[in-house]
Amino acid sequence: MPFSAPYVLIASMDVALEHERLFNEIYDEHAAHLASVPGVRKVTRMKGQPFRIRIGGELVPMPEPDPIYTAIYEIDDPKVLESEAWAEACEAGRWASEIRQHTRNRKHHIYKISPSEREFSILHTITY
Template identity: 35%
Template structure:
């Protein structure tokens, strides 16, 4: 069980949702899981919120330390496949948060 989670939230245009989910599930997550210090990833789509402007998609990565998402391993894996060139440029409303287990 990892001591930290890395929460990544974002939106994608409706016409790109199918491709976004395909690439995220079949390429991006499998590559990121190969980075040292990453132990799992769960993805979610927003169903309801009381906060205006909340991003529709969320990924929760289980990580060893707050430094993992800035590591060379993470950066190298995140550039692989279609994510960096075909999907990332179309994402909006992105946020990145790290939480420590208490």
């Protein structure tokens, strides 16, 4: 699946188990607010899972990631995150008042998509 933007923001966190259902309900709303910010092209949410992988002839168990919830925001430029529109979207809806205080282990990272990945993605999209 090709990226649609030259940068991605990876936002990861955990939530208290007793708030997990509400977290997932409200995060969908929160992601929609952030997706409406100019310069945000796409938001993808995911929850990590344990798995097993064969490495060097051995089947190695891998635990759940830490933190377990992640969202990938495809953005035009890191400056999008400094905008008033981003700040307003972060506070819109129920996220700030009902969920943010129940999250922990929050991590945010920016990655620039390598030119070869974007070239491959464009080629792949055209080819198929």
